[in-house]
Amino acid sequence: xxxxxxxxxxxxxxxxxxxxxxxxxxxxxxxxxxxxxxxxxxxxxxxxxxxxxxxxxxxxxxxxxxxxxxxxxxxxxxxxxxxxxxxxxxxxxxxxxxxxxxxxxxxxxxxxxxxxxxxxxxxxxxxxxxxxxxxxxxxxxxxxxxxxxxxxxxxxxxxxxxxxxxxxxxxxxxxxxxxxxxxxxxxxxxxxxxxxxxxx
Numbered sequence: 001x002x003x004x005x006x007x008x009x010x011x012x013x014x015x016x017x018x019x020x021x022x023x024x025x026x027x028x029x030x031x032x033x034x035x036x037x038x039x040x041x042x043x044x045x046x047x048x049x050x051x052x053x054x055x056x057x058x059x060x061x062x063x064x065x066x067x068x069x070x071x072x073x074x075x076x077x078x079x080x081x082x083x084x085x086x087x088x089x090x091x092x093x094x095x096x097x098x099x100x101x102x103x104x105x106x107x108x109x110x111x112x113x114x115x116x117x118x119x120x121x122x123x124x125x126x127x128x129x130x131x132x133x134x135x136x137x138x139x140x141x142x143x144x145x146x147x148x149x150x151x152x153x154x155x156x157x158x159x160x161x162x163x164x165x166x167x168x169x170x171x172x173x174x175x176x177x178x179x180x181x182x183x184x185x186x187x188x189x190x191x192x193x194x195x196x197x198x199x200x
Contacts, residue, residue: 004061004068006054017055019045021069024062029108033063033119060120067116067127070109075134077102088142092193096164097186103168104177110169132157163189 008014023045027036038059042049056062081098082091103109117124135157142148148156167189171180 005056005065008055016047016051019047020052020055020062021066024059025066025108025112028063028066028112028115033059033112033115063112063116063119064123067113067123070106070113071127071130073106074099074102074109075131088139088147089190089194091138091142092160093186093190096167096189097182099164100168100172100182100186103172104182107172107177110173128158128161131161135160163193 005017008017020041024036024041027040027044031040036059038052039049041059041062042052056065078095078098081094085091085094113127114124116127132154136153139148139153139156143150143153167185171177171182171185
């Protein structure tokens, strides 16, 4: 992480960094990455241009750092909710609900994250590959206990991430999230996961 950001050692420095991040986040969401300049960011955060370069060598590193923050925040939001869950079923159910609630509060994350596909495809790939690898660790433990069947865990991790992503898009971005019963949506997803989509 410290290869892309010069982390501050004081509270004042952290406050300045937070101002830069907040300004960049708002501008990337409103205007997009390519239409936002470093000058835009420093003007919005009310800091000198030189101050920006104390923390980041360029806009690209700032953008990558934001994605790292989102990745950490999402994992934390989910982990805090599933810590006391023993079964994989409960972890998936509670985790999906936690993800949807995080996205309801942080809709901008979708825009900023998915734009990375057009900024640098490697960032987009790394973001999801990193999530997949961590997901596989938990799935493997559940597979070893016999709760998860002997399926390809890489495929399974992407199936589950795909569900979360697109259920989030539908019920957070496409709909008015405040009007959506997330519990009912999650119950429907879990019913499909548990019972499948095909009649036997």
